Amino acid sequence: MKTKVVYSEKCLGYGTWHIEGPQRVKVARDILQAKGYEFVDPTPADDWALLGVHDADYLFNVKKGLVEDSDTPAYDKIFDYARLSVGGAILASKINGFSLMRPPGHHAGKSGAALGVYTRGFCYLNNIAIAVKESAKHTLILDIDGHHGNGTQEIFLGDPKVTYVSLHQSPNYPGTGDITEGNCINYSLTKDVGGKRYLETLDKALGKVDCGKFESVAVSAGFDTHQGDLASLGLIEQDYFEIGKRVALLKKPTFFVLEGGYVGEKVGLDIDSFLRGYENSI
Ligand SMILES: [Zn+2]
Numbered sequence: 001m002k003t004k005v006v007y008s009e010k011c012l013g014y015g016t017w018h019i020e021g022p023q024r025v026k027v028a029r030d031i032l033q034a035k036g037y038e039f040v041d042p043t044p045a046d047d048w049a050l051l052g053v054h055d056a057d058y059l060f061n062v063k064k065g066l067v068e069d070s071d072t073p074a075y076d077k078i079f080d081y082a083r084l085s086v087g088g089a090i091l092a093s094k095i096n097g098f099s100l101m102r103p104p105g106h107h108a109g110k111s112g113a114a115l116g117v118y119t120r121g122f123c124y125l126n127n128i129a130i131a132v133k134e135s136a137k138h139t140l141i142l143d144i145d146g147h148h149g150n151g152t153q154e155i156f157l158g159d160p161k162v163t164y165v166s167l168h169q170s171p172n173y174p175g176t177g178d179i180t181e182g183n184c185i186n187y188s189l190t191k192d193v194g195g196k197r198y199l200e201t202l203d204k205a206l207g208k209v210d211c212g213k214f215e216s217v218a219v220s221a222g223f224d225t226h227q228g229d230l231a232s233l234g235l236i237e238q239d240y241f242e243i244g245k246r247v248a249l250l251k252k253p254t255f256f257v258l259e260g261g262y263v264g265e266k267v268g269l270d271i272d273s274f275l276r277g278y279e280n281s282i
Helices: 022-034 048-049 056-063 079-097 126-136 150-156 194-206 236-246 263-280
Strands: 139-143 163-169 184-189 216-220 254-258
Touching: 022 263, 048 056, 048 079, 048 126, 048 194, 056 079, 056 216, 079 126, 079 254, 126 139, 126 150, 126 163, 126 216, 139 150, 150 184, 163 194, 184 194, 194 236, 254 263
Parallel strands: 139 163, 139 216, 163 184, 216 254
Antiparallel strands: none
């Protein structure tokens, strides 16, 4: 069965000039629509869900537009956009779907920029972290975005219910994730390392995880590892098919939340390839 795509046109409403702009998601939406995916509409997450992860003071500041940093602007109504993106992740967790929403989230920590990094890397609220907390399930979070999810790591470090596994480019923003800490297992890879090496590393990473203790898998699905994108690991469309296959072999209820990926056409094709790989093996 084809994975449902969680999506609302409302997420296109801000940041046309920014690299994390609406065009990246809009083009991906067109591609996935043409390929016959079914789309479902999210509703905004409520305050209680957000407070499960973020400090009240930080949420107040996002609401009031007091969260500008050099790469993460305080757009008008950004709290509403971010809350709807969180709602997308929560709905995806309930229907084992793919949330094609923005803004992304994995750099957002409990009270803003995480782990000593100055900027929040285009993120406001940590979509996947809030969805995992809401589910209250023992969860493996697999972060395949090309940047380390420092926000997600900060939120779950030491949490016995969650294991966080990330494969990412280093050196790159945010400069964290070069070492494994407790339940946060990190693999740094050099720029353009290529699909073969990437998949070997992913096999090693997943091989070390005790899947028996998880009730679900949550994937921070970033596609900026694509050759030429912001955190390129030299991956091409077919590599995402192979990654999807490996996620399916974990044999757990799984949901997916869009993170990065900044070349719209490639993002759409990569998502389709990834989901076909996943669906072919479940
Ligand atoms: Zn990224």
